Amino acid sequence: xxxxxxxxxxxxxxxxxxxxxxxxDGRPIPALEGEPIAAALYASGIRTTRLSARTREPRGPxxxxxxxxxxxxxxxxxxxxxxxxxxxxxxxxxxxxxxAAS
Amino acid sequence: xxxxxxxxxxxxxxxxxxxxCAALEAEEAGVxxxxxxxxxxxxxxxxxQIHRFFGSRHHGAGRRxxxxxxxxxxxxxxVGVEIRLSxxxxxxxxxxxxxxxxxxxxxxxxxxxxxxxxxxxxRSLAFPGWTLPGVMGAGAAxxxxxxxxxxxxxxxxxxxxxxxxxxxxxxxxxxxxxVVGIVDMADRVGxxxxxxxxxxxxGVPIFMRHRLLAAEGVQGVEAVLVESMDQGGxxxxxxxxxxxxxxxxxxxxxxxxxxxxxMVFQGELGGFVPWHDEEMRTDQPGxxxxxxxxxxxxxxxxxxxxxxxxxxxxxxxxxxxAGQVKRKRAxxxxxLDGLRGGPYGEGKLEAKxxxxxx
Numbered sequence: 001x002x003x004x005x006x007x008x009x010x011x012x013x014x015x016x017x018x019x020x021x022x023x024x025d026g027r028p029i030p031a032l033e034g035e036p037i038a039a040a041l042y043a044s045g046i047r048t049t050r051l052s053a054r055t056r057e058p059r060g061p062x063x064x065x066x067x068x069x070x071x072x073x074x075x076x077x078x079x080x081x082x083x084x085x086x087x088x089x090x091x092x093x094x095x096x097x098x099x100a101a102s
Numbered sequence: 103x104x105x106x107x108x109x110x111x112x113x114x115x116x117x118x119x120x121x122x123c124a125a126l127e128a129e130e131a132g133v134x135x136x137x138x139x140x141x142x143x144x145x146x147x148x149x150x151q152i153h154r155f156f157g158s159r160h161h162g163a164g165r166r167x168x169x170x171x172x173x174x175x176x177x178x179x180x181v182g183v184e185i186r187l188s189x190x191x192x193x194x195x196x197x198x199x200x201x202x203x204x205x206x207x208x209x210x211x212x213x214x215x216x217x218x219x220x221x222x223x224x225r226s227l228a229f230p231g232w233t234l235p236g237v238m239g240a241g242a243a244x245x246x247x248x249x250x251x252x253x254x255x256x257x258x259x260x261x262x263x264x265x266x267x268x269x270x271x272x273x274x275x276x277x278x279x280x281v282v283g284i285v286d287m288a289d290r291v292g293x294x295x296x297x298x299x300x301x302x303x304x305g306v307p308i309f310m311r312h313r314l315l316a317a318e319g320v321q322g323v324e325a326v327l328v329e330s331m332d333q334g335g336x337x338x339x340x341x342x343x344x345x346x347x348x349x350x351x352x353x354x355x356x357x358x359x360x361x362x363x364x365m366v367f368q369g370e371l372g373g374f375v376p377w378h379d380e381e382m383r384t385d386q387p388g389x390x391x392x393x394x395x396x397x398x399x400x401x402x403x404x405x406x407x408x409x410x411x412x413x414x415x416x417x418x419x420x421x422x423x424a425g426q427v428k429r430k431r432a433x434x435x436x437x438l439d440g441l442r443g444g445p446y447g448e449g450k451l452e453a454k455x456x457x458x459x460x
Contacts, residue, residue, distance in 0.1 A: 005278060011251075042246065043252045047235035052233070060322065063224060067223055
């Protein structure tokens with residue numbers, strides 16, 4: 001499922017920047033350099049950014065401006081990174097945190 | 103541990119419409135101002151507004167929100183305001199220091215005057231399924247679609263028929279999503295009729311007196327259940343992969359509260375706000391508040407409150423003479439009265455008056 005807008009009637013081509021690849025739980029997905037990681041995930045149909053520590057239910061981006069922390073993932077080995085505020089770099093490794101941090 | 107310490111004349115927290123206007127007013131009066139904002143671009147939430155604003159020319163009417171933001175940031179830089187982006191204020195201590203986490207590390211700032219223009223945050227609502235991926239704030243959807251060019255879903259249900267719900271609905275349509283409906287518990291549409299008419303013309307049904315029952319799905323939203331509040335309580339099931347919540351905003355007041363500002367509750371303004379007078383002074387000397395952080399209103403009001411805070415700070419720092427202050431303040435007050443003159447603004451004005459007199 002591709003959720004990218006592409007050509008916008010007011011804003012023109014929204015696929016700005018260079019296409020790169022990031023790895024989500026090991027799986028390669030296309031992303032635009034500089035866009036937030038969470039946007040790249042959403043565009044590829046990946047809506048789950050973490051699992052609830054208690055119930056293991058899926059959680060996804062909720063505020064997109066760094067407030068809610070629902071989108072916090074493990075980025076290049078660093079935990080609790082807010083993916084809605086962290087820009088994509090080529091080759092980034094993004095992993096889904098499962099449950100409580102140990 | 104000792105942190106680098108920087109003494110400055112004036113700090114503004116937040117580079118949105120209120121903060122930038124406060125900075126501009128003070129800097130023009132000769133005060134050296136540093137604006138600190140955690141985002142990587144200025145303009146606050148205007149950066150995701152792609153619709154043309156109406157109102158007066160003074161508030162950028164006819165321009166799109168993100169253009170107004172760019173104009174304001176440029177205007178500030180031209181007169182010498184320093185805008186530090188990607189810099190999060192972690193704390194505002196009772197002694198007056200601010201702790202900032204910037205690109206170069208964490209440091210302390212000690213200002214003679216500080217304007218808290220931290221804006222507001224979206225309200226949420228807890229109901230079964232509200233934690234499912236695909237349920238998000240309408241502002242989040244707006245950021246995703248207008249700034250990052252990604253749709254929150256193909257079929258969206260909007261909860262809330264205020265201006266945010268209506269405008270985001272239209273913007274989702276523009277970007278190619280389908281909006282299956284707007285639901286709201288109120289009797290009447292809360293936003294401007296012009297926005298409601300526009301989404302109705304596009305064929306989006308608005309269900310008033312309907313409440314959210316549940317969002318359903320396994321890995322994410324697949325359907326949303328909504329119940330009529332009229333007799334019989336008919337339940338509708340919308341097939342949707344995204345549910346946007348446009349339920350209003352609440353002021354972001356943590357920094358002001360931490361600084362020790364007296365807080366007052368005013369429901370009409372979104373919740374707790376720092377007490378302030380008409381000139382945007384809080385009860386703490388040298389601490390001012392402006393914009394949504396002083397009570398949720400519109401961006402144009404935030405600009406004027408920002409100007410008022412900037413004038414007051416400049417006055418208290420001795421940068422403006424009494425005559426200038428009087429003249430500038432009268433102009434701002436005149437425009438604020440105009441903005442709060444309509445039926446929407448009247449309630450806000452009354453709520454503001456309740457605060458001023460407390």
